[in-house]
Amino acid sequence: MSEIITAGILVIGDEILSGRTKDANIGFIAEYLTNIGIDLREVRVVADDEAAIVEALDALRHRYTYVFSTGGIGPTHDDITADAVAKAFGVGIDHHPEVVARFRERFSEAELNEARLRMARIPDGAELIQSATILAPGFKIGNVIVLAGVPSIMQAMMDIVAPKLKSGVRMLSESIRANAREGDIGGPLRALAKAHPDAIIGSYPFLDEDKKPNTYLVVRSRDPDKLRDAVEGVKQMLGALQAPQ
Amino acid sequence: MSEIITAGILVIGDEILSGRTKDANIGFIAEYLTNIGIDLREVRVVADDEAAIVEALDALRHRYTYVFSTGGIGPTHDDITADAVAKAFGVGIDHHPEVVARFRERFSEAELNEARLRMARIPDGAELIQSATILAPGFKIGNVIVLAGVPSIMQAMMDIVAPKLKSGVRMLSESIRANAREGDIGGPLRALAKAHPDAIIGSYPFLDEDKKPNTYLVVRSRDPDKLRDAVEGVKQMLGALQAPQ
Numbered sequence: 001m002s003e004i005i006t007a008g009i010l011v012i013g014d015e016i017l018s019g020r021t022k023d024a025n026i027g028f029i030a031e032y033l034t035n036i037g038i039d040l041r042e043v044r045v046v047a048d049d050e051a052a053i054v055e056a057l058d059a060l061r062h063r064y065t066y067v068f069s070t071g072g073i074g075p076t077h078d079d080i081t082a083d084a085v086a087k088a089f090g091v092g093i094d095h096h097p098e099v100v101a102r103f104r105e106r107f108s109e110a111e112l113n114e115a116r117l118r119m120a121r122i123p124d125g126a127e128l129i130q131s132a133t134i135l136a137p138g139f140k141i142g143n144v145i146v147l148a149g150v151p152s153i154m155q156a157m158m159d160i161v162a163p164k165l166k167s168g169v170r171m172l173s174e175s176i177r178a179n180a181r182e183g184d185i186g187g188p189l190r191a192l193a194k195a196h197p198d199a200i201i202g203s204y205p206f207l208d209e210d211k212k213p214n215t216y217l218v219v220r221s222r223d224p225d226k227l228r229d230a231v232e233g234v235k236q237m238l239g240a241l242q243a244p245q
Numbered sequence: 246m247s248e249i250i251t252a253g254i255l256v257i258g259d260e261i262l263s264g265r266t267k268d269a270n271i272g273f274i275a276e277y278l279t280n281i282g283i284d285l286r287e288v289r290v291v292a293d294d295e296a297a298i299v300e301a302l303d304a305l306r307h308r309y310t311y312v313f314s315t316g317g318i319g320p321t322h323d324d325i326t327a328d329a330v331a332k333a334f335g336v337g338i339d340h341h342p343e344v345v346a347r348f349r350e351r352f353s354e355a356e357l358n359e360a361r362l363r364m365a366r367i368p369d370g371a372e373l374i375q376s377a378t379i380l381a382p383g384f385k386i387g388n389v390i391v392l393a394g395v396p397s398i399m400q401a402m403m404d405i406v407a408p409k410l411k412s413g414v415r416m417l418s419e420s421i422r423a424n425a426r427e428g429d430i431g432g433p434l435r436a437l438a439k440a441h442p443d444a445i446i447g448s449y450p451f452l453d454e455d456k457k458p459n460t461y462l463v464v465r466s467r468d469p470d471k472l473r474d475a476v477e478g479v480k481q482m483l484g485a486l487q488a489p490q
Contacts, residue, residue: 014447017285018418019276020463021449023268026290031264040262042297045271045288048447052287075428076448077435115431150450173263183320186360190322202259202293203321204266205395218265 005038005168008060011045012053012071012081013149024151025070032158037170038066048072053084061088061144066165071149073136075115081146082139086123089141096122099130099137106135129157140164169222174231178215178238181205185215188237192230198223199230250283250413253305256290257298257316257326258394269396270315277403282415283311293317298329306333306389311410316394318381320360327384330391331368341367344375344382351380374402385409414467419476423460423483426450430460433482437475443468444475 009029015021026043033040041064046052053072060067072081086093099120103112119136122128129145130137138147138157145161147154178185182205193201199221208214217234221227254274260266271288278285286309291297298317305312317326331338344365348357364381367373374390375382383392383402390406392399423430427450438446444466453459462479466472 011288014445015449015463016271017275017288018416018465019272019274019279019285020418020420022272026261027264027267029264030262034264040264041292043256043262043288043290047286074448074450075431077431077438078447111428113428113432115435116428118431119428171263173265175265183356183358183361183364186320186322186363187358190360193322200259202323203319204260205319218260220263 003166003168005066005166006041006064007033007038007066007068008041008064009043010053010056010060010067010069011043012048012069013045014048014078016045016071017047025147025149025154028151028155029068029070029158032162034171036162036165037167038165039168039171048078048080050080050084050087053081054088057085057088057144061142065143067144068147069144070147070154073119073138073146073148075118075136079118082121082123085126085141085144085146089123089125089144091124091141093121093123095120096128096137098128102130129161131156131160171220171222172224172227173218173220174227176217176219176231176234176238178217180215180238180241181213182215185217185237185241188241189217189234192233192237196226196230196233198226201230201234248411248413250311250411251286251309252278252283252311252313253286253309254288255298255301255305255312255314256288256394257293257314258290259293259323261290261316262292270392270394270399273396273400274313274315274403277407279416281407281410282412283410284413284416293323293325295325295329295332298326299333302330302333302389306387310388312389313392314389315392315399318364318383318391318393320363320381324363326391327366327368330371330386330389334368334386334389336369336386338366338368340365341373341382343373347375374405376401376405416465416467417469417472418463418465419472421462421464421476421479421483423462425460425483425486426458427460430462430482430486433486434462434479437478437482441471441475441478443471446475446479 016023044056046056072079126139126141128137147157202218204216219230261268289301291301317324371384371386373382392402447463449461464475
């Protein structure tokens with residue numbers, strides 16, 4: 001139960017790098033993984049380029065428990081994720097009979113052209129991620145989970161694959177509004193972080209309702225007792241700051 | 246003039262990886278770079294961890310013309326970007342006299358504590374990125390540009406640093422609404438992409454006003470003639486598809 005499960009995300013797509021499309025998947029997956037006790041450690045965004053995809057995939061899959069990729073599994077020439085994944089794993093890739101059979105139910109003979117059949121190309125040995133509402137399936141091969149780039153489809157795929165993943169001890173967190181400027185609490189906060197090595201204390205400045213600089217302190221730990229101790233420490237520190245001096 | 250200028254982005258912050266904060270900087274910088282003729286090739290997001298920052302920074306700065314980092318330059322213990330950058334470049338880091346002098350004008354003696362002075366720590370040899378409205382400066386060292394994580398400040402810093410960057414021949418692009426499903430045009434589109442190797446043709450499915458599957462085709466090239474040729478090709482292809490058969 002005390003195993004730490006880690007993950008990386010690989011976002012594939014020229015449209016993100018050109019700024020044409022604003023990515024919404026990183027934030028969604030990040031929050032999702034936190035909620036199921038998986039630590040997201042790294043994200044990479046690369047172009048629709050086989051060498052770049054293979055390199056990033058290999059770096060991430062050897063380093064983390066899971067890798068989630070998004071994008072590049074559609075029917076057009078710029079959708080090369082499945083081929084890149086097969087290449088990274090050194091396995092073959094072909095039209096998956098189960099996917100082709102489903103496509104035959106859905107599409108007429110004229111519609112089932114080479115482009116659409118491309119979405120049925122799945123690396124050998126991969127497990128499909130599909131449902132009645134998902135047209136082109138995602139898949140899982142080894143520790144790599146290949147998801148669609150369209151947010152609604154990606155999210156449906158996450159719901160299918162998540163129950164099958166190993167999950168770790170969930171990271172607990174508590175957010176405390178400091179009502180103080182970050183620069184005023186940085187010193188005591190550093191001492192506090194040192195005194196609570198089993199908790200992670202993050203400091204996030206923001207402008208409050210009155211446009212005044214304010215700070216959220218976020219305390220995180222897998223151990224509820226250590227979380228409570230650190231939160232208590234933060235509250236005492238803030239109380240001491242606000243007391244008349 | 247024909248030099249290709251490339252870039253990587255390094256986003257630094259536990260809050261992005263935990264999903265607590267949704268990144269808005271990648272999309273902004275991506276669009277900004279496209280507009281000034283710099284090709285964004287890769288993005289990485291890493292935790293507030295010195296080893297992770299140094300490793301990603303070294304990978305990106307040796308590969309691309311420029312690296313833009315965001316986050317981790319505030320006054321608290323989890324702000325370690327400047328130190329990590331100094332370490333990656335193998336240079337010292339100290340309180341920058343010009344920044345300290347500006348802080349003395351802005352802060353009282355009591356306010357100018359160790360935490361705030363931390364924001365004046367700049368790697369040796371770096372050039373400051375600052376203005377009257379920016380409290381803690383960003384900096385540029387070698388080909389690495391270190392920006393704030395708060396979007397409004399990051400954006401002000403981009404405006405200061407951008408005019409000093411080498412810029413390449415701008416990537417031109419034209420977006421064409423296909424009024425067709427991606428699966429119906431994938432075949433001819435692949436042939437078209439092959440016939441126009443100096444243009445990049447991207448295909449992006451979306452649901453239109455009537456909730457019908459539709460597709461945007463985005464053609465990109467640095468050469469206006471080649472862009473026009475490829476766009477003409479796309480329009481002819483779409484016209485042929487829509488003609489009665």
